[in-house]
Amino acid sequence: MSKVKLTKGELKRQRDSLHQFERFLPTLQLKKQQLQMEILSHYGLLEKTKHEEELKRKSFENWLLLLAEPQVDISKLLTIKEINLSSKNIAGIDIPVFESCEFKEIEYDLFTTPLWVDHAISAFRELISIRSSIKAIEESILILKQELRITTQRVNLFEKVKIPEAEEAIRLIKIYIGDQLTNAVGRSKIAKRKIEYANEREFAPL
Numbered sequence: 207m208s209k210v211k212l213t214k215g216e217l218k219r220q221r222d223s224l225h226q227f228e229r230f231l232p233t234l235q236l237k238k239q240q241l242q243m244e245i246l247s248h249y250g251l252l253e254k255t256k257h258e259e260e261l262k263r264k265s266f267e268n269w270l271l272l273l274a275e276p277q278v279d280i281s282k283l284l285t286i287k288e289i290n291l292s293s294k295n296i297a298g299i300d301i302p303v304f305e306s307c308e309f310k311e312i313e314y315d316l317f318t319t320p321l322w323v324d325h326a327i328s329a330f331r332e333l334i335s336i337r338s339s340i341k342a343i344e345e346s347i348l349i350l351k352q353e354l355r356i357t358t359q360r361v362n363l364f365e366k367v368k369i370p371e372a373e374e375a376i377r378l379i380k381i382y383i384g385d386q387l388t389n390a391v392g393r394s395k396i397a398k399r400k401i402e403y404a405n406e407r408e409f410a411p412l
């Protein structure tokens with residue numbers, strides 16, 4: 207803590223600062239709790255979505271070897287046109303929310319292409335959408351964790367540094383001002399006694 211000016215003006219400044227710290231601290235603590243809950247919620251959502259991805263991937267195993275057929279190349283039919291994201295405000299910060307994937311529509315010959323290709327395209331697009339959702343969730347977690355780190359630092363700063371410093375400064379200033387007041391009263395009494403004594407000597411009978 208830097209050296210404190212032992213004045214009434216500084217006492218007021220420190221009291222105002224303490225009041226401000228104590229007013230903002232509950233808001234920061236609430237924000238910290240909200241972020242912690244949201245991170246836990248997003249981890250649960252991430253686990254659930256990864257489980258969906260695993261189930262979808264396993265559903266391909268029965269016919270996955272069909273993709274090895276030389277006349278089949280569905281990779282061109284899985285080109286992403288756009289990933290649509292919205293945003294959600296959590297404790298004052300915006301995080302991405304996956305909405306949908308749009309794919310480029312490319313025409314192919316329905317007569318020469320095996321029938322299972324339509325199902326494969328639909329299934330792979332679902333898988334790509336799930337993976338895009340996972341990416342958005344992971345990005346949200348990173349944003350939330352970064353904000354939690356900053357908020358936790360501010361809470362600790364207020365709780366462990368700013369508030370104790372202000373309280374200590376107020377204590378020191380009040381002690382000093384109290385001592386000064388006591389000394390002033392003491393000096394006043396001494397001066398009064400001296401005046402009374404001088405008056406007594408001046409008017410004392412010879």
